[in-house]
Amino acid sequence: MIWVKRGAFALVVVLLLAVAALATWEPFFATAANPPPLRTYTAEIIRDDFGVPHIYGATDADTAYGVAIAHSEDDFFTLQDVVAMARGRYGAIAGEEGAKIDFAYHLIDARGTAEREYPKLPADTRALFEAYAAGLNQYAQGHPGEVKLANLFPVNGLDVAAGFALRQPFFFGLDSVIGPLVAGDDLRREHGPDIPGFPREPLPVAAPGDTAAAPQQARTLVLPLGEDADHLGSNAFAVAPQKGGGITTLISNSHQPLRGGVAWYELVVESGQGWHFAGANFPGSPFPFLGHNEHLGWTNTVNTPDMIDVYQLELDDTGNRYKLDGQWRELESQWVTLPVKVGPVILPIRREVLRSAHGPVIKNAKGAFAIRYGGIGELQQLDAYYRINKATSFAEWEAQLSRLAIPSTNFIYADKAGTIAYVYNAAIPKRPEGVTANWRGILPGNRSDLIWRGSVDYETLPRIVNPASGWLYNSNNTPFTAAGAGSDLAPEAFSPLMGIELKQTNRSWRAYTLLSQASVLDRATLERIKYDTAYERRGYIDRMFSGLEALKAQGALAEARNLALSWDFTADNDGRADAIALLLIRDFMGADYNNKPFPDVAEKLQAAADHLTTHFGRLDPPMSDLLRLRQGDIDLPLDGGSDTLRASTTWGVADDGRLSIKHGDSFIMWIEWAPGQKVSSRSIQPFGAATTRPASPHYTDQMRLFIDHKLKPVHFWREDVLAKASNRRTVTTMP
CATH class of the missing domain: 1.10.439.10 (Penicillin Amidohydrolase, domain 1)
Incomplete structure (x- = not known):
C-alpha cells in the first residue's frame, strides 16, 4: 500500500x-x-x-x-x-464579465x-x-x-x-449589435425616417435561405463602457441672454453610472500654456470631456444615429474564406488568450478573433457576420477633445468638432458672447447614394460597393446656432425638437441614409413643454425644469396606463391595479401610488428605448405588488422609503423616476428590498456668464470626490446637497480656490 x-x-x-x-x-x-520617456513633471x-x-x-x-x-x-x-x-x-x-470586455477589446x-x-x-x-x-x-x-x-x-x-x-x-451602441450576434439572436434596431421599402422592424439573424426570424433570447453581451444601454439618459440646456434675463446659461446634466469606469470625476485644470478648464472626465482620461473654460462651455448627451452596418458573409466549405466581388478571400484569424478569474485561479481561455475587409467578424450557428461602424480604426478624438478644451471662441470650437473626430454624442454649447448652439455630432458612415441596399437590415457581404469609407460631411448634420426661441435642449431625443416652434429643424431636410432617430423621451416632452411655456428662463425657472419629476401621458407611459385600464383583475391584483390607476404621474415622493409606478415604469421605458417587445402589464404589475408586499408589508409605502441613495453608512431618500428630468434611472435591489440608485443624475454643472462678470459655475456629485475611499471625508460629503437639489460653488479662479483650500501640495516625478 x-x-x-x-x-x-x-x-x-x-x-x-x-x-x-x-x-x-x-x-x-x-x-x-x-x-513613458523619462522626464520631470x-x-x-x-x-x-x-x-x-x-x-x-x-x-x-x-x-x-x-x-x-x-x-x-x-x-x-x-x-x-x-x-x-x-x-x-x-x-x-472581474472574471467572466471582465473577459467579455477583453474579448471586445480584441474583436x-x-x-x-x-x-x-x-x-x-x-x-x-x-x-x-x-x-x-x-x-x-x-x-x-x-x-x-x-x-x-x-x-x-x-x-x-x-x-x-x-x-x-x-x-x-x-457609446453609440456597438454592444447592442455584438451581443445578439454572439448569441445568434435578432437585432433590434430603430433609427430615423423610413427608407421606402425598408420598415423599422426586428432584424432576423438568419441562416442563408432561412426566412424565419430567430426567437428573441435573453442572452446578451453587456459591456459597461457607455451609458446604460437599456436606459440611456442625459439632459442638456442652453439659454441665450435675451431669454435668460441677460445671463447666458449652460446646464450639464449627464446621466452616467454613479460608480465605475464611466463615472464622472470632477476637476479643474490650469497650466502656464493657457489650458484652464473646469468639468469632469472619466477614469483613464488626462482631460475633461465636458464643462467650461473662461470663454465657453459645452455638455453632451448620447445620440443614436445609424452608425453600424452588419454584413452576412458567404463562406466556402472550409469556413475560412469569404467571397467578395466573386473572389475568395481568407478571413484574418488571430487566436487570443482571455484571462478569466475563477476563485483563486485565473483560467487561460483561448478564443479566435476573425476579421474581413468589412471589419470584425462574429460566427454563430447561422453564419458569419461582419460589423462596420462609424469611426472604425480612428483615434483622432484624443486630439479633438484636447483642442476644444483650449478653444476661445465658437469658431475655434466648431472647427475642431467639424473634424468629426469625436465619433458621436450631441453637443450643447454656450459662451460668454451669448452664442448658444446644438450640434448633432456623429461620424455617420458615408453610405453611397443610389445603391440598392437595406442599410437597416443584414447586408450582403459579397459586394465591395457596400463597404463604405469615411463619414458624411459635417455640414450635412443637424445643427442649430442662436435660435429665435433663445433656448436649446436635448434629452436623448430626436434632434428635430431642440429649439421650439419656429426654430426646429425639419426631418425631411436630412438624408434617410443617416438613420437619425425620431424617438422622444418623457424627459424630452417635459423639457420641450416647460421651456416653450416659460416667458423668461431665469435661474429659478430653470431649476424647476431641471428638477421636474412629472411624466406626460404619452408614448410608452400612455400605453402602459391604457394597459392597466384595460386589465381585468381580481383580488390582490385588482387592488394593485386600482392603486396604480390613482397615480398622479409624478415621481415626487408625494402620492400613495408613486412607489408602485416607479417599479412599473422602468421595463416599459427600456422596451421603448430599445425597440423590444412591450412587457406584459399584468406580469409587471404582479411583480411590483409582490416586491412591495414582501419587503414593506403594503402596496403603498412612501416612494422615499423605496428609492435610496446609499454610500457607506449614509442612506438617504431620493426622488425622480426612470425617465424624468430629475432622473433616478436604474438601481440595484438590496437585501432589504430598497432600490439603491446606480445610474441617473450624476455630475451636474450649472454655468453662467453674467454681463460684465467672469464666468461662474456650480456643481454637484451624488457621493463625493473620493468615491472608493471610505476613510476620506469626501466619500459622502455631497450626498445631502444632491438629495436637496442644491449645488456647490466651482472655484474656477485660483484666488477662489486658495480661499477655500483644504489641502495644498506640490507633486513631482520620482528620481
Whole structure:
C-alpha cells in the first residue's frame, strides 16, 4: 500500500502545482509595457473644501501628470480596472464579465488601432498622454499594496490611448449589435425616417435561405463602457441672454453610472500654456470631456444615429474564406488568450478573433457576420477633445468638432458672447447614394460597393446656432425638437441614409413643454425644469396606463391595479401610488428605448405588488422609503423616476428590498456668464470626490446637497480656490 500512498501524494502535489500555475501564469504571460520617456513633471494640487482637485502645472503635460496623481488618490481602484481593460486583462480582475470586455477589446482591435494611430497624433497631444501615464505609474510605484494585478504597471501613453479606442464605439451602441450576434439572436434596431421599402422592424439573424426570424433570447453581451444601454439618459440646456434675463446659461446634466469606469470625476485644470478648464472626465482620461473654460462651455448627451452596418458573409466549405466581388478571400484569424478569474485561479481561455475587409467578424450557428461602424480604426478624438478644451471662441470650437473626430454624442454649447448652439455630432458612415441596399437590415457581404469609407460631411448634420426661441435642449431625443416652434429643424431636410432617430423621451416632452411655456428662463425657472419629476401621458407611459385600464383583475391584483390607476404621474415622493409606478415604469421605458417587445402589464404589475408586499408589508409605502441613495453608512431618500428630468434611472435591489440608485443624475454643472462678470459655475456629485475611499471625508460629503437639489460653488479662479483650500501640495516625478 506504500505505492498507493506515494501515488496519492504525488497526485496532490501535481494538483497543487497546477493550482499554483493557474494562480500565477497571467502576470508573467502579460508583461508590463515600456514606461513613458523619462522626464520631470511637477504639478500643484489644491483641493477645495469638498476635496475637488484643482491641478496647476507650468505646461499642459505637467497638469496632465497632476490629473493622474489626484485621480489616483481618490479612485485608484477604478483607474486600475480601466488600465486592465486597456490592456486586455480585465478578466483577471472581474472574471467572466471582465473577459467579455477583453474579448471586445480584441474583436475591435483596440490595441492595433492605438498602435497604428497614436504615433500620428500631434506631439503635444501625445505629451499629455505620456505625462498622464507617468502619473499613474508613480502612484502605483508608491502604493504597491493597492495594485490589483502584477505587471499592470508601468503603462505608457499608447496604453491609455488603447482605452479610448476600446470605449468609443460602445457609446453609440456597438454592444447592442455584438451581443445578439454572439448569441445568434435578432437585432433590434430603430433609427430615423423610413427608407421606402425598408420598415423599422426586428432584424432576423438568419441562416442563408432561412426566412424565419430567430426567437428573441435573453442572452446578451453587456459591456459597461457607455451609458446604460437599456436606459440611456442625459439632459442638456442652453439659454441665450435675451431669454435668460441677460445671463447666458449652460446646464450639464449627464446621466452616467454613479460608480465605475464611466463615472464622472470632477476637476479643474490650469497650466502656464493657457489650458484652464473646469468639468469632469472619466477614469483613464488626462482631460475633461465636458464643462467650461473662461470663454465657453459645452455638455453632451448620447445620440443614436445609424452608425453600424452588419454584413452576412458567404463562406466556402472550409469556413475560412469569404467571397467578395466573386473572389475568395481568407478571413484574418488571430487566436487570443482571455484571462478569466475563477476563485483563486485565473483560467487561460483561448478564443479566435476573425476579421474581413468589412471589419470584425462574429460566427454563430447561422453564419458569419461582419460589423462596420462609424469611426472604425480612428483615434483622432484624443486630439479633438484636447483642442476644444483650449478653444476661445465658437469658431475655434466648431472647427475642431467639424473634424468629426469625436465619433458621436450631441453637443450643447454656450459662451460668454451669448452664442448658444446644438450640434448633432456623429461620424455617420458615408453610405453611397443610389445603391440598392437595406442599410437597416443584414447586408450582403459579397459586394465591395457596400463597404463604405469615411463619414458624411459635417455640414450635412443637424445643427442649430442662436435660435429665435433663445433656448436649446436635448434629452436623448430626436434632434428635430431642440429649439421650439419656429426654430426646429425639419426631418425631411436630412438624408434617410443617416438613420437619425425620431424617438422622444418623457424627459424630452417635459423639457420641450416647460421651456416653450416659460416667458423668461431665469435661474429659478430653470431649476424647476431641471428638477421636474412629472411624466406626460404619452408614448410608452400612455400605453402602459391604457394597459392597466384595460386589465381585468381580481383580488390582490385588482387592488394593485386600482392603486396604480390613482397615480398622479409624478415621481415626487408625494402620492400613495408613486412607489408602485416607479417599479412599473422602468421595463416599459427600456422596451421603448430599445425597440423590444412591450412587457406584459399584468406580469409587471404582479411583480411590483409582490416586491412591495414582501419587503414593506403594503402596496403603498412612501416612494422615499423605496428609492435610496446609499454610500457607506449614509442612506438617504431620493426622488425622480426612470425617465424624468430629475432622473433616478436604474438601481440595484438590496437585501432589504430598497432600490439603491446606480445610474441617473450624476455630475451636474450649472454655468453662467453674467454681463460684465467672469464666468461662474456650480456643481454637484451624488457621493463625493473620493468615491472608493471610505476613510476620506469626501466619500459622502455631497450626498445631502444632491438629495436637496442644491449645488456647490466651482472655484474656477485660483484666488477662489486658495480661499477655500483644504489641502495644498506640490507633486513631482520620482528620481
